[in-house]
Amino acid sequence: MSNEYLFKRVKIKTKTGLEIEGTVLPRYALFSNEYLTIKLDNGYNIGIKKDNIVHIEEVERPPKREVVIYKLDEEAATKSSKTTKIILTGGTIASKIDYETGGVTPILTASELLEAIPELREITDIELESPMSIFSEEMTPHEWKRIAEIVAKELLSNPDRGLIIAHGTDTMGYTSAALSFALQNLPSPVALVGAQRSSDRPSSDSAFNLLAAALYATSNIGEVSVVMHGTISDTYALAHRGTRVRKMHTSRRDAFQSINSLPIAKILPYEKKIVLLRKDIKETKQEGFEAKTNFSDKVALIKFYPGMSGDVIDFLVDKGYRGIVIEGTGLGHVSLRLLNSIKRAVEQEAIVTMTSQCIFGTINMNVYSTGRKLLEAGVLPSADMLPETAFVKLSWLLGNYNDIDVVKKLYVTNLVGEIEYRRTISAFPRWYHGE
Amino acid sequence: MENENYYQKIGLKVGLEVHQQLDVERKLFCNCPVTPQGDNAILSSFERRLRPTRSELGEIDIAAYFEWKRGRKYIYQSSENTSCLVEADEEPPHPINIEAVRVGLAFAHSVGSTPVDELHVMRKIVIDGSNTTGFQRTALLSIGGSIELSNGKKIRISTICVEEDSSKKLGEEDNNVIYDLERLGVPLLEISTQPDINTPEEAVETALTIGLMLRLTGKAKRGIGSVRQDLNISVRGGTKVEVKGVQELELLPLVIENEARRQLKLLEIKELLLQRGLKKEDIALNFVDITDVLSKTDSKVVKKLLSKENAVGLAICVPKMRGLLGMEIQPGKRFGTELSDYAKFWGGVKGIIHSDELPGYGLSINDVRAIYEKLKCSEEDAFIVIIDEERKAREGLRAVVDRLKMAFDGVPPETRAAMPDGTTRFMRPLPGSARMYPETDIPPLVITSELLSSAKQLAPPTPKEAIQLLVSEYNLNEELAKELLFDENYALFMDIAKLLGKGSYLKTVAWMLVQLRKALKREGFQVENITKEQYVSLSQKIYEEKITKEGVEEVIKYLCNNPSLSVDEVMDKLGLKPLDMEAINAIIKKIIEENAKIVEEKGEKAFGIIMGKAMEILRGRAQGKIVSELVRRNINEYLSAKKG
Incomplete structure (x- = not known):
């Protein structure tokens, strides 16, 4: 029954006495098959049990209410002369909501992304590439290699362009370590970025993180970093060295932290500022870029x-x-x-x-x-x-x-900052122990 | 207040939305308590910004867009007693609190509203920061049903929803808004009616009836802010306007009256515009920079506004509108106020200056003339000035022109806020349904027959049924029952009846809790000082017949001024220890002897006089019933002794 009426406007009467009109929406994969999802005119979705329906008919869709779309007077943003390449690999960072189905679909074009985050333009112009769209947990060493090769190719052909890799957060720490080893002596910065709250919600951290990543990608830091919220506030992001970072919380914005180590930099997206936190940060180099992109899956x-x-x-x-x-x-x-x-x-x-x-x-x-x-x-x-x-x-x-x-x-040798020889007292979280 | 005919004439239509906080154990989408316990909480605070998201039509929430563009920051204060990572938007929501759903279904059952088969939680975009997520989670529980007013009229229910409450705004400074997370996530029932209400009185009765039935579920939260009403108001020829946040029920009629009048006035302005031969196209956005004229004036207000960095004075001339901007459309608010609200909202400016309020603001008649000249306006034209940064002033005037054009259509569809004085203020344009999309973190909830049958047990009686119950089971007369039902002490009455059992004494208890309390309050007694315990203790005395009605009144009056005393202490102080029969009899005998002449003259008819005199002495120390019996007996005895 559901397929027949999918996306159609229907009038339904039920045994229980409901008389409603609305649009039939698709069901999510794991939802019970015994119900229809109907979107009512007031915006609410409800579920109606199929065997509760005594009458269903397709009806004509009423003319769409005229929606006043306010044309915004966009101030001429100071357009940056820099360009950054954004590589989308999946995850919720670059996606948008489909209001009809409630599903989240990936953003695929640079203009879509710039429309969603117009301030990005003030930091850098962007180019978008979307070689894969897979969940974080489906990443394997094979994908690390693919991503490393794409980045290497990009760095060889446009050595002055920074790169941002949008990635699902669950295994972002693994991929950042992989890229840290695979790509050494970088001519431009490489940032991995993700979102802990999906982009379809007003409270999403994706724009904040992406702006911070853009600042990182246009800096002269020659390292692979993970750029994510520093605290649960929208105040600063942190750039974590790719080999030192770990997802430490299932859901918090500031889940990513450097372990046993200090992050590379604090990034303030609204102030457009980067504060370096370490003395041993590698700068970008015009020579010596090395790409060894193989990984063993054994x-x-x-x-x-x-x-x-x-x-x-x-x-x-x-x-x-x-x-x-x-x-x-x-x-x-x-x-x-x-x-x-x-x-x-x-x-x-x-x-x-x-x-x-x-x-x-x-x-x-x-x-x-x-x-x-x-x-x-x-x-x-x-x-x-x-x-x-x-x-x-x-x-x-x-x-x-x-x-x-x-x-x-x-x-057993430190290659890219993955091993450190001093651990200070402050490099350990302070837990709460009551008053 | 206008009469019923008036509202019929203007075609008033009102729909009501009642939001009631539920007194269940847990919040709607997490395990935090609804009623906080303990106070040794960790207080933390964090700050966020919210970014408007686009709907499928490319339409963005314009209000949200502006808040964001202004770099608005939201600072959340949270106590770990009452909020967790879910409120902080740092953890996905838990499944919906089934208790809250049950209460909603119970209410739905009582008003004949049909439940949906499967509950889908939705996200309703709200970007004023009051929700950390940027949306309110809400689910439609049931459709249809009705309630009945005392005159038999039915008010149809459109929907019943269960949703999460928002954070409480603590304050605002510069570009920062501060919120407390305690209230965020508290379950609310939202009951929406069809626009079947035609007078302010019906609106009040509808709100009272819904409120009462919610209370009768036993799961409604009490106290300030636990119930809020929104209204949809229109008059014939007008437009549906949403009025948000009426907290005081007493204010409801005034808000409706003022809003109806505002719509009528706007329709009047529409007529006047047509009469003056004006068309929408006549209102043009031709800015003139009049900074030079303004800077020559002596007005302190203007000087201060111009002293702001990059401030300019921009003006537009509005043809043939002189006098219209100054028309009062709400008490103390002119048509100009509406224009100003739009300028503030869209332009972020402080306000406007218009010709109908000049001379004023320190601008002289000569200054006004100079502005008219500069704008090349004629006598019958009006002008509007905004002084601010050029971009803001432009945006502000653009909004003013848009609003002026809307005046040709009468009443613009808007969301307005109810003010404490009963007027309304523009909040934002009416939002569309595009603001709603599914909460993908929460799977739908099947409304099972088990859930429905457990809900039925909580189903509140209708007011009619509840009154009947009070009459038949609790010995009250209908009038007192009705009064008690709508009274704040209703729950206390039920508690007392449960504690001490049913019986005719409850009549006196109900009288004490409702009628006596109200009467004393009118007389200026601080009846709020009486505690629940004191009422219970007095009820105990009533039950044991150790106090008379008159005694109850004396005790309560005394307690109002000495709330720390116990009922026993007060009765001691007032000498209200009941007298034994012998003592009463002696007093009555004495009175009869003192008034022997009257008794001899009037015989049995002397009863009233003797009774009055007896009660003067015995009030509060003996029950009237016993006194009257003894008076009658003693008179008879006295008379027969005389005869004999």
């Missing part, structure tokens, strides 16, 4: 849990995995029950590395005998690298270097 990231058996590791090795990053406990431990499986993995030339599920702090495998035994078995300590970054780094190293000793050496 790397796994596993979390140790009490009672875990070596089977998990055996399985991965038997399946041909070449790298296993373990999120161990505390300073970098797993149960010694796993020791034989780890030894076996190392013997079969898999690289086994250790990170900590504490997230904050560094690995130190010399403190307890378990740690020392794991080191002896060939486990590589990951210092204070984030588990996700360690996973991406190993995938990148195995994708681009054949010599396993080189891979091991590079793994």
Whole structure:
């Protein structure tokens, strides 16, 4: 019944006594099939059970109410001479609402985006490319490679153009780490940006984040960063070094934070200002741009849990995995029950590395005998690298270097700021403990 | 107040929207309490801006656009007792509070409104910052139904919705608006009627009836701000105008009267424009910069406005409109005020100066002449001046011209705000239905038969049914029942009846809670000082027949001035300990002896006089019924003794 009347205006009478007129709308995929969604003239949607309907007929649509569309006197925005390339990969950052269905559809053209965020023009002109539209959780090392190649090509042909990559937020931290390793000595800034509130709502953070990303992309910071809200207020955004950033909250605007580390910069979109926070920031360079865009998909990231058996590791090795990053406990431990499986993995030339599920702090495998035994078995300590970054780094190293000793050496060496050697007292959140 | 015929003549049509906060445990879309508990809360604050979104027609919320363009910031203050990440728009909404839905369905059942089969939560765009999301979540629960007024007239219900309340505005400074998140998300029922109301009295009765039935669900929140009314008002030839935010029911008739009059006046202006042979096209946007003329005047107001950076004085001449701008269309508000409201809204200017209010603002008759000359206006023309930055002044005058053109159509469709003085003020153009789209974070809720049957148990009686119940079950007469039902102490009465049980004593309790209280209030007693506990304690005395009606009155009067005392203490102080029969009898005997002559002369007819004298002494210490019995008996005894 629903298909027959879809998008048609109908008059309905029900057994329960409703007499209504409205437009039949499509149902979302997971909604029950037994109901029709009707949009009434007052704007409300309601659901009517199909077997409650005693009469339904198509009726003529009344003439559309004349809507006064106010033509706005757009002030001539000071148009920037810079151009930034925006690469849309998916996620809610660049999308708009379809009022008829309530669905969110992606923005596909630069003019649509500029219409939605006219102030963008004051910072930079934009070019849009939309090579893929996939959810964050569907990203794989294969997509990291594709994105890295698109960015590399862009940086080679237009080295003075910054890039913004719009990305779903769930795995944005992985992609930012991937690009940090794959693209080094950047001639222009590369920013990843996302939204925690979808763009169809007035309170969306997408415009704020995008403006901040545009400021970043037109700066001379030669690093891959994630640019997102700094706090839950619309005051400043933060640019986080691509290898140090982690999504720390399921829904807050300021979910992205630098772990064990200070962000690269504070960005104030309304003031159009960037405040640098670190001394070791790389500037953009005209020479030396390097793109190594391969990633191995034979790397796994596993979390140790009490009672875990070596089977998990055996399985991965038997399946041909070449790298296993373990999120161990505390300073970098797993149960010694796993020791034989780890030894076996190392013997079969898999690289086994250790990170900590504490997230904050560094690995130190010399403190307890378990740690020392794991080191002896060939486990590589990951210092204070984030588990996700360690996973991406190993995938990148195995994708681009054949010599396993080189891979091991590079793994424990800081390449692009993924490892730091000082951790200050302030680099840990202050939790609330009551008055 | 005008009479019924007047409203019939002008074709008044009013629709009412009642918004009632629900007294359920949790907010509509999160687990925060509706009524805050404890006070050791963490207070935090954050700031946001809201960005207008475009509808499918490319139409944007114009008011929102302006707020955003002005760089308006919203500062939210929140206490962790009453708000969480959901109110902060930092966490997706939880599924809708089923309790609130149940109350709504209960009300729907009582007014014969048909529930939908599946509830869809919608987002209604509201960008004044009162919702952190930029929209209000709302769902349509049922369609149709009606309520009946005392004269038998039916007022049809159009829809019943359940929605979230907005944040309370705490203040505004410069470009910042400050809101408190406590109220945000409190469940509201919105009951909308068809425009079946034809007089202000009917509007009041409709509001009272709906309010009463909501209260009778036992789930309506009480107190200031818990009920708000919006109105749709039109007169014949006029246009539907939405008036928002009437909090005081007493104000309702005045708001309707003023708005009806405003529409009539606007229609009168329309006629005058036609009579003067004017057409829309005659109103043109020809700015003239009159800064030079203005800067030569001695007006302090003008000087101050011109001293602002980049300020200019722009003026337009409006042909043949002299006298129209000064026409009063609401008490204390002229047609010029409407123009000014538009200029303020669209242009962000402080206001306008028009020729009908000049000389004034320190501008002399010569200054006015100079402006007329500069504009090349004739005597019968009017002019309008705005002094501000050029862009703002232009936008302001553009809005003034737009509004003047609308005057040829009579009443523009608008959303207006009710002011405390009963007038209305322009808020924004009437929004379209395009402001509504689905809340994709909340799946639809199926209205199951289980839900419906559990709702029926909460269904409130209609006022008629409730009165009948009070008469048959609670021993009240119909008049008192009716008065009690609409009274603020109705719930207290029911509590007392529950506590002490049903019985004829309740008549006295109802009289105390309603009629006595109102009477004493009229006399100037501070009856608000009486606590619930004191009323309960007095009811206990009434129940035990330890106090008379007269005694109750004395005690309440005394308590009004000494609210910290207990009922027992006051009764002691007033010597209201009831006397025993013997003591009463002795007093009556004494009175009869003192008035022996009258009793002998009048016989049994002396009863009234003796009774009066007895009550003077015994008031509050003995029940009238007992006194009258004893008086009668003693008179008879006295007379038969005399005879014998």
